[in-house]
Amino acid sequence: MNTDSENRDQLTTRVQRPSVTKPHDPLSSSVIPGSTPVSGFISGEVIQKRIPSSTLSTLCSVAILFAALFAGCQHGPPKERGQFKESDLVEVVKLDSTIHLDIRYATTNNFLHRPVYAQARAFLQRPAAEALVRAQKALKSQGYGVLLFDGYRPWSVTKIFWDSATDAERKIEFVANPRKGSRHNRGCAVDLSLIDLKTGLAVAMPSEYDEFTERAFPTYAGGAFEARALRDLLRKAMEAEGFTVYSAEWWHFDYKDWKQYHILNLPFEALGR
Numbered sequence: 522m523n524t525d526s527e528n529r530d531q532l533t534t535r536v537q538r539p540s541v542t543k544p545h546d547p548l549s550s551s552v553i554p555g556s557t558p559v560s561g562f563i564s565g566e567v568i569q570k571r572i573p574s575s576t577l578s579t580l581c582s583v584a585i586l587f588a589a590l591f592a593g594c595q596h597g598p599p600k601e602r603g604q605f606k607e608s609d610l611v612e613v614v615k616l617d618s619t620i621h622l623d624i625r626y627a628t629t630n631n632f633l634h635r636p637v638y639a640q641a642r643a644f645l646q647r648p649a650a651e652a653l654v655r656a657q658k659a660l661k662s663q664g665y666g667v668l669l670f671d672g673y674r675p676w677s678v679t680k681i682f683w684d685s686a687t688d689a690e691r692k693i694e695f696v697a698n699p700r701k702g703s704r705h706n707r708g709c710a711v712d713l714s715l716i717d718l719k720t721g722l723a724v725a726m727p728s729e730y731d732e733f734t735e736r737a738f739p740t741y742a743g744g745a746f747e748a749r750a751l752r753d754l755l756r757k758a759m760e761a762e763g764f765t766v767y768s769a770e771w772w773h774f775d776y777k778d779w780k781q782y783h784i785l786n787l788p789f790e791a792l793g794r
């Protein structure tokens with residue numbers, strides 16, 4: 522997956538993923554220091570019957586503050602200031618139909634065990650997509666092709682990941698905080714592996730995708746030599762085209778211009794066919 526902040530757990534052995542079947546809202550347990558809890562009331566009318574107006578005024582102020590915090594943090598992507606390039610998301614397979622897809626977040630084969638994308642499609646900002654196509658061509662000459670797991674990710678999906686995570690997962694930044702967004706939200710991050718063109722099958726890498734163990738590190742020195750060699754082949758091809766690997770995930774790469782694009786929240790369905 523990625524995250525801007527893709528720090529991971531202690532990475533000595535396979536980490537058992539905690540249950541994520543009980544999503545919760547991070548603000549639901551937040552408390553502003555010195556404030557009066559306001560949960561539980563239904564309407565101003567009800568409160569007026571029970572408490573003095575001065576207390577009501579204080580409660581209303583706190584409620585407005587909570588509402589402002591809620592709106593600012595939870596109801597949309599962060600507001601970003603500065604100069605950004607205009608988004609030009611393109612569907613990768615439209616540039617090169619030989620690129621293979623395994624869009625895990627459109628399936629149950631992901632860390633949430635449920636689909637969060639309605640469509641199994643991969644988009645990137647045009648310069649990043651064109652660079653990926655060049656990497657694909659270079660790999661083809663060596664008998665391999667890229668296998669895409671994820672590209673552009675709408676901000677709303679980053680929020681789903683956050684809402685589904687445990688406090689511990691948030692603390693280690695297993696998921697990106699939607700207040701900051703994920704690099705995938707900008708359309709310049711890509712998660713991918715390799716397929717062997719002779720067999721048409723995904724190659725064995727040192728770890729599985731979204732496996733948060735030390736085996737996921739691009740510098741991991743254990744495991745099979747062949748798997749490490751293929752991991753390094755992918756990295757070399759991507760780095761030659763301006764991508765940088767994330768230090769805790771061999772599969773995650775950021776295109777060099779990622780900071781020049783806004784965090785976006787367009788669903789795939791809005792990006793045309």
Ligand SMILES: [Zn+2]
Binds near residue numbers: 523705710712
């Ligand atoms: Zn990623």
